[in-house]
Amino acid sequence: MADKFAVPGAGLTFDRRQVLQGLSALAGAGILGGLAGCGGDSSSTTGGSSDDGGGSSRLVVYATTVPPVQERLAAGFTAKTGIPVESLRLATGALAQRFMEEQRAGQHTADIITLGDPLVFRDLVAQDMLRDLTTVENYNAIPAEWDPQEKRILFSQSPETILYNTDAVAEDEVPTGWGDLLDSRFKGEILMADPRNNQTSQGRLFLMIHSAYGDEFFTELAKQEVRLTPNAPAATETVAAGGGSIAFPGLDMNLLPFVETKAPIATIPRAPSPTHMLYFYSGMVNSGPNPEAAEQWISYILSEEGQQLVNDGVGVSFYGPDKIKGSLPMPDTLVDPSPEEALESLPRFLELLNIGA
Numbered sequence: 001m002a003d004k005f006a007v008p009g010a011g012l013t014f015d016r017r018q019v020l021q022g023l024s025a026l027a028g029a030g031i032l033g034g035l036a037g038c039g040g041d042s043s044s045t046t047g048g049s050s051d052d053g054g055g056s057s058r059l060v061v062y063a064t065t066v067p068p069v070q071e072r073l074a075a076g077f078t079a080k081t082g083i084p085v086e087s088l089r090l091a092t093g094a095l096a097q098r099f100m101e102e103q104r105a106g107q108h109t110a111d112i113i114t115l116g117d118p119l120v121f122r123d124l125v126a127q128d129m130l131r132d133l134t135t136v137e138n139y140n141a142i143p144a145e146w147d148p149q150e151k152r153i154l155f156s157q158s159p160e161t162i163l164y165n166t167d168a169v170a171e172d173e174v175p176t177g178w179g180d181l182l183d184s185r186f187k188g189e190i191l192m193a194d195p196r197n198n199q200t201s202q203g204r205l206f207l208m209i210h211s212a213y214g215d216e217f218f219t220e221l222a223k224q225e226v227r228l229t230p231n232a233p234a235a236t237e238t239v240a241a242g243g244g245s246i247a248f249p250g251l252d253m254n255l256l257p258f259v260e261t262k263a264p265i266a267t268i269p270r271a272p273s274p275t276h277m278l279y280f281y282s283g284m285v286n287s288g289p290n291p292e293a294a295e296q297w298i299s300y301i302l303s304e305e306g307q308q309l310v311n312d313g314v315g316v317s318f319y320g321p322d323k324i325k326g327s328l329p330m331p332d333t334l335v336d337p338s339p340e341e342a343l344e345s346l347p348r349f350l351e352l353l354n355i356g357a
Contacts, residue, residue, distance in 0.1 A: 058084045059293040062099055063114035064092050065280065066233075066314075068256040073309045077300050083293045091231060092198065096120050103129065103287065111288035112297055114280060117200050119339050121152045121281050130283040136295050138302035146318050155301050156280040156315040159271040159331045160205055163250035165239050167264040177272040178209050181221060181248060188225040189245035191235035195346065195355065198231070201278060203342025205249055206349040208276040208335040218352035228355070233257075240265035251278060252328065253314035274333040277316070 059077075063070055067089060074085035090098060092115055102109055113130075115121065124130050130151040133139055142148040142155075162175050168189070175181060181190060195202035209217055227244065229235040235247040236254040240263040247254075250267060258265050282301065284294040300306040304319060311317040311327040321327050337345075350357055 058086055059112065059290055059297055060110050061085060061087045061112040061114065061297065062095055062110040063087060063089055064095055064116055065089065065114055066253045066256060069253060069310060069314060073301065073306065076305065076309050077297060080300065081296050083296065092117055108287035108289060110285050111290045111294040112282060113285055114282040116279055116281065117339070118279065118281060119200060121283060124283065125151045129286050131286050131291070133284060133298060137299040141302055141318070143318050152281050152283040153298065153302070154279055154281055156310050156317065157277040158251045158253060158315045159275045159277055159328065160249040161251065161271040161275065162268045163236055163239060163247040163254065163265060164268065165242065165245050165264050166266050167242070168245040175246070175268055178217065179213060181246065182217065182224065186224060186246055190224055190226045190248055191229050191238050191244045191246065192226045192248050193232040193235055194228040194230060195350065199346050200339045200342050203346040203349070204276055204337045204339065207337035207342055207345055208274055211335050212274055215352060218349055222352065222354045236265060251314070256314065271331045273331065274335045275331050276335055276337070
């Protein structure tokens with residue numbers, strides 16, 4: 001079927017064969033791209049120069065976490081431990097690709113890796129690239145329903161939602177659910193992250209919406225002249241700049257870069273029902289040069305202080321909103337499709353949306 005969506009700008013896509021070349025479990029299973037909440041790339045260092053001559057005295061964190069959250073978390077960790085943090089932030093596919101290339105080349109740089117794709121972590125565990133976490137302080141604080149595993153932890157969740165331009169959308173016209181995206185007033189005004197660039201996350205989102213609205217939602221959305229962007233932050237930036245009215249999907253954390261500029265961008269008052277969560281996983285790299293600092297980092301992000309920095313205004317904490325002030329409540333209705341089902345079903349959704357594979 002013809003691709004009827006315009007794609008503004010140029011974005012990179014990464015075939016899973018390229019991203020996870022050398023991993024046996026899921027070679028060739030799909031495309032990995034930017035985490036829904038996290039596109040682009042950046043690096044930063046807290047507590048001194050990243051080239052301090054000692055090499056292992058610093059902690060190197062590879063993460064897809066949005067810069068404002070990663071920066072406040074790293075600053076808090078450095079203030080508590082005295083250990084400088086160097087953070088490399090890339091989109092999920094690019095980060096996984098870089099990490100694997102470095103591992104194959106014997107360049108053991110990263111101490112911590114944080115990603116949103118559980119399939120990547122499953123493969124890293126299968127290849128024995130991650131260390132045991134069960135003896136790290138605060139590991140036992142993770143409740144069973146957050147599925148703590150031996151070599152990876154889930155430390156934050158964010159509900160998928162809808163963002164809108166507050167200048168372009170009147171207060172009484174703000175969407176309250178996914179079905180409102182089909183309203184004729186939003187035709188040509190919706191910016192959507194290209195689902196081919198983050199197949200696991202977008203596939204889960206589409207399955208969740210399908211559970212409530214069926215095929216008709218996607219065939220009608222295809223008539224809305226949706227414009228594709230490389231990732232969710234690009235959609236948010238375009239809408240904040242007045243290039244559209246709606247960004248879909250979105251996260252509360254996507255708004256952090258616009259706080260100081262006071263751009264006219266906001267999330268709808270409550271996450272749509274049903275919704276699903278974007279997960280943030282982390283693990284300690286087996287070959288990392290600073291294993292002691294890595295253990296302190298994991299302990300810190302699982303502490304109440306770390307959870308406050310991670311989730312304030314942007315995420316759900318396993319301690320709950322009563323302990324972690326400003327953290328988000330767990331949505332009322334969740335649908336949580338499996339990553340494998342998401343990858344399997346995505347081609348059909350692309351066809352319904354008239355997006356070329």
